[in-house]
Amino acid sequence: MAFVDEDSAKVRFPPPLIVLGLLFLGVGAGRWAGLPMIDVAALRPIGIVIGALGAVIVGICLMGFVKAGNDPEPWKKDTALVTSGIYRFSRNPMYLGMVTVQLGIALFAQSIGALLSVPLAILLIDRFVIAREEPYLLATFGQQYRAYCKRVRRWL
16 A cells, blocks of 8 residues: 555554444345344434444544644554543544444444444454554554553553
């Protein structure tokens, strides 16, 4: 990929596309497999609230990255280690926010297939995105990142 910085985590696939792709695949697979819809009216407003919470988390993360002078794209070079704000509670709140949006949409859609896509998205982001980012951040920020990892959990 020409747009991947040589000095980066070299993430090959945008995490939002992982989440959205799996969400659409989950809905489609649920329909294809004939899975029943979850017919609970309360799920729709709960889904809206959860999805909105996830969107707020992503927005806060993006503002933190911009404030630090970082590009939020994981295939770009990081210039600062962001450890303040929401990053005091999770090392990956942007990904947490994305899957929270995914969960909210799945609940709103009342789709079992979409709900099943959420843990798969978490697994793929963990294995194919975070697994590339962590060694890069350790190599880039050294002891500062190691100390941060000891203080803050990966997801929650």
